[in-house]
Amino acid sequence: MSTPPPPTEAPSWPHCAHGADPVTDPVGCRGIHVPGHTACLAHLNDTDRTAYLTGLAPGADIDHRGTPFTEILLDQLLAALTDLSTPHPHFGTARFERAQFSGDARFDWARFSGVARFGGAQFSGIAAFDSARFPRGARFDKAQFSGVARFGGARFFGVAWFSKAQFSGDARFDEAQFSGIAWFRGTQFSRVARFEGAQFSGNAEFREAQFLTAGKWGPLVCDERVDLSGAVFGAPVTLEIAANRVSCVRTRWESTATVRVRRAKVDLGYAVWTAPVALTAHPAPFTDRSGAPVDESLLTGPDRVRVTSVQGVDAAHLVLTDTDLSDCLFSGAFHLDQLRLEGRTILAPTPTGFHRRGIAPIHWTRRRTLAEEHHWRAQTAGQPPVPAGTPPEPRRWRTGPHHPDPARTPDPDDVAALYRQLRKAFEDGKNEPGAADFYYGECEMRRHDRTGTPTAERRLLWAYWVLSGYGLRASRALGWLAAAMLTTILLLMAFGLPASSPKQEATGTVPAGGGTVTFVIDKQDPKNPVKDRFSTKRFDKALSVTLNSVVFRSSGQDLTTAGTYIEMTSRILEPALLALAVLAIRGRIKR
Numbered sequence: 001m002s003t004p005p006p007p008t009e010a011p012s013w014p015h016c017a018h019g020a021d022p023v024t025d026p027v028g029c030r031g032i033h034v035p036g037h038t039a040c041l042a043h044l045n046d047t048d049r050t051a052y053l054t055g056l057a058p059g060a061d062i063d064h065r066g067t068p069f070t071e072i073l074l075d076q077l078l079a080a081l082t083d084l085s086t087p088h089p090h091f092g093t094a095r096f097e098r099a100q101f102s103g104d105a106r107f108d109w110a111r112f113s114g115v116a117r118f119g120g121a122q123f124s125g126i127a128a129f130d131s132a133r134f135p136r137g138a139r140f141d142k143a144q145f146s147g148v149a150r151f152g153g154a155r156f157f158g159v160a161w162f163s164k165a166q167f168s169g170d171a172r173f174d175e176a177q178f179s180g181i182a183w184f185r186g187t188q189f190s191r192v193a194r195f196e197g198a199q200f201s202g203n204a205e206f207r208e209a210q211f212l213t214a215g216k217w218g219p220l221v222c223d224e225r226v227d228l229s230g231a232v233f234g235a236p237v238t239l240e241i242a243a244n245r246v247s248c249v250r251t252r253w254e255s256t257a258t259v260r261v262r263r264a265k266v267d268l269g270y271a272v273w274t275a276p277v278a279l280t281a282h283p284a285p286f287t288d289r290s291g292a293p294v295d296e297s298l299l300t301g302p303d304r305v306r307v308t309s310v311q312g313v314d315a316a317h318l319v320l321t322d323t324d325l326s327d328c329l330f331s332g333a334f335h336l337d338q339l340r341l342e343g344r345t346i347l348a349p350t351p352t353g354f355h356r357r358g359i360a361p362i363h364w365t366r367r368r369t370l371a372e373e374h375h376w377r378a379q380t381a382g383q384p385p386v387p388a389g390t391p392p393e394p395r396r397w398r399t400g401p402h403h404p405d406p407a408r409t410p411d412p413d414d415v416a417a418l419y420r421q422l423r424k425a426f427e428d429g430k431n432e433p434g435a436a437d438f439y440y441g442e443c444e445m446r447r448h449d450r451t452g453t454p455t456a457e458r459r460l461l462w463a464y465w466v467l468s469g470y471g472l473r474a475s476r477a478l479g480w481l482a483a484a485m486l487t488t489i490l491l492l493m494a495f496g497l498p499a500s501s502p503k504q505e506a507t508g509t510v511p512a513g514g515g516t517v518t519f520v521i522d523k524q525d526p527k528n529p530v531k532d533r534f535s536t537k538r539f540d541k542a543l544s545v546t547l548n549s550v551v552f553r554s555s556g557q558d559l560t561t562a563g564t565y566i567e568m569t570s571r572i573l574e575p576a577l578l579a580l581a582v583l584a585i586r587g588r589i590k591r
Helices: 046-054 071-080 371-380 412-428 432-448 455-468 474-496 536-550 561-589
Strands: 088-091 198-200 216-227 237-247 257-262 265-267 277-281 306-309 318-321 340-342 354-357 360-363 504-509 518-523
Touching (some): 340 412, 455 474, 474 561
Parallel strands (some): 237 257
Antiparallel strands (some): 504 518
């Protein structure tokens, strides 16, 4: 990266002004005056410079804002501040804002007892801060690193500011430790940005950072939030993050990416990708280059990855593997029918146990549901708001982020569309059993939708739900089939079977004078018995008629007129119930 021309405005501190030219550079050198002199450290004469450096001691506060440093001059300053018992440079408060380092700047193992200020500094060569210590924090905001920037093993105990810094060479933060917030907002990484083994005790803020050629990012560990909101990844990248939270709101991936995450809640809301992006829950701790596991002792949360939002994203290129979607918001996303859910995907279950609806007890069918359905049901049921961070109660629907505002809670029509798209995604993946719960949820929402679903259709869905759970609950259909068969048997025994098998009778007329005799064969109408209707023999006959009706066959039994109609009804209803049970079983085992 070329060094930008110096600004035309004078700095706020008393500056050296060496080399000022009324035409080309009216300000001249921006270096701050060395105390007691009218020149900066770079432009002091040798005698005064030697006297100044000799008067320094390890741990001294220094102020060299705007000063141009050569590699030799920096080495002289570091030597003056070196603690011979360590032996490493020891700074108090160090001010290097807008300083210029034309050679390599080696602050390896340096200790800064006060705040280290390098805001706006320019590093033309290697900037080495390996194993440096920043007990009071460090400011590198708007700093420019033209060569390799090394912060491997550095420890930041206060806030670490790298906002809007520019790294034109490799940025290496391997095994760095950040005990406070680390700000990388708007930072530009033009080449490899390595955070292998980096530890963040506070937030790691990378908002609007630019990673132009990052091949691998991490693994890093963060006790709080890794914020990549608005960041841009311009090349294929693999991210490895173990954290409590990862925010990728409006993050842009301009090439393929693999995001391996451990333990974190991940927010992908309104993210943009132009190529496939895979978010995977990593099953074991990450390892460094030597194969040793990365220390995750900072993290105490559950060992699962929970995606909290894919709102507003184009899911056509998104793959989620082994993720927990119990609280994931899908509303506003499009192309959900092309979303790929791989591995073990967890969704929120329905409430457990028995509940009351009026005076009648109800029990929710166990199935996987979307968070939006939970939010709508909790809002319509009038559940009280739940404090943030409170674990969900298994016996209640989960409240949404805007509970109980009905205007900001998705309605059944919106939720039905989400279920429909996700069902198609599973069906296209040949996972019919996985799609079954989404079909159930879609039908449920259509049944409750009073604006987009006609009344007749809702009543038909209600009957479909009561009889067989939308063709997905075999036990319900079999239960109704058993009830229908029992009812048919009782009705046949009471009204459908005759008292006995009717006998044929012959009636003839002999014409006067003899001749041919014509016989008319007639059959008596079957009649119900007056008593003993519920006998074992009659039960056996009724059972035979009913079993034949289930398979849509006629039993051949002599029946009363009422029995004929009973048999006709059972031959329509009972095979339909059997078919619904078979359909439900097939839906659960089909591949």
